[in-house]
Amino acid sequence: MMSMNRVFRNKPLITGCVLVMLVIVVAIFAPHLSIHDPYEMNFDSRLELPSKSHWLGTDNFGRDLWSRIALGTRVSAIIAILSVSVSAILGTLVGLYAGYKGGWFDLVIMRIVDIFLGFPVLILALALVAALGPGVKNIVIALIFVYWGRFTRIVRAETLSVKENEYVIAARTSGASTTRILFVHILRNIWGPPLVFGTLSLGTAILTETALSFLGFGASPPTPTWGWIMAYGLRYIQTVPWFSIVPGLAIMITVLGFNLLGDGLQEYLDPKNHTL
């Protein structure tokens, strides 16, 4: 009961949850949320402002913006969730092992992590997409390269902080296997920080993905992506600024949702906020 009260009093957590749920619902039901086909061109209704038939107006080919943005939600959500979860799993495994075992493995891994973290996020993602080529699959791979090291660093630091605790030493002396110690005794006590970071990373992954597609290195057309719609909108900024402003709102709401959820989770998991 206390715990539920703490959830409901946590405004960022609740607001973040609502926004993220909204995004997930739009992503799942995207094709059913509009009467218009997101790919259907209609040159008689180009660059229209919002109306009853086109809720968010139309683009330069007369395609319905709402149905395209809804479908774009799916593309961004898939890329962000896939890349961040794979990075989280990879980073957690490597970080746990490096932190627990120490020695040369830890030394080598952390120097490699330093190299990946030495690049600004967008520059590294751009460099990888430049080599791999554009497309959803390659953006996911690029984002995994960008984020795995960040998870590794967090999980390693958390592992180091608990590995000398009595319960870990007790497990080791009672003959528990390394796998059991890592997953049952250590991971269960340190999952908070990587979870918070993962939630925040979903927001930054979406920002990076939309930036890549804005620059023209995203999913190949005609697949609608938020960044691509905005890039097209920019060409008509003098006449129809609306066209580029709407997809930006979608990005902001989504990223805001993940950021609030991350902040709320951090507040919820912080032992300092626990009252008896």
Place this chain on the structure above:
Amino acid sequence: MLVYIIKRILLFFPLIVGMAILVFSLQFMIPGDPAEVFLGQQASPEAVDKLREKLGLNKHPVVQLGMYMGRLLQGDLGTSIFQDRSVNKAVFERLPATIELAVCAIILATIIGVPLGVAAAIRKGSFFDVVCMAVGQMGVSVPVFWSSILLISFFSVKLGLLPSYGREMSLLSAIGSFFVGEPKLLWETIKHLMLPSFALGFLSMAYITRTTRSSMISVLKEDYIRTAKAKGLKNIAIVYSHALRNALIPVVSIMGLQLGALMGGAVLTETIFSWPGLGRLIVTAISERDYPLMQGGILVAATFFAVVNLVVDILYCVIDPRIRLK
């Protein structure tokens, strides 16, 4: 402290070497023959062979890496495929414009962010605080390219006040021209700088506001602040000479990290505002598949980021007496 600084500097060089190896290794991730990819499908086999020879792609990868690192040690970033000039020239010609933009962005972000954070912390829980935090939360959620578009559509398209693209001249030269009696040039240069630097600095401003606020809140709870209050000092003296000086330590660190991170954001801002900087050069190089130019641009941007991070780490040690006096 000295040991930490020396260790940090010593670790910096292997880091740069590692980053150079990573940037070089990217070309092995290119699907197919890199020379063919760079020149496109219409290229003749002779041209592809010539380029392969020129870039040393027919040698063993380890030999290629050795040659690349050897060239880097001599300060040579290679030759552009299509522009037929050295990458060094292309990159270092553009770097000052990016640094100018990033520095202006961070100055703007600090001038606005620090007072906002302080004011929000003093009135914690008030309506003003809630608004500041909402703006801070939005600031970290807004894509740089979107804030750029909003600024252009309002200040350039609607009000017609500020130019939406291009760079007049370097700010330093413009300041120089001001003193030789050409104030108009300086004003034009500042006008061109305003929108891109504000768009780029918006995210940093949000981070700086948030950090200043939370740092001020924790400092204001300290015993020495209570002592200052008990002594009967005025609130303004407590806030500015006792609290802010201590609260600024983490803010300086965030400012530095943001300055480095702006190199990433600059890629977008420069593309939108047609700012002739390094970020735009990298995007153009990628679009044109000019691989050596892209590698050089990325390596220089990343090195700048790493240098800024190193300086911030050292500065943090120096300005925090708890670390300095250890």
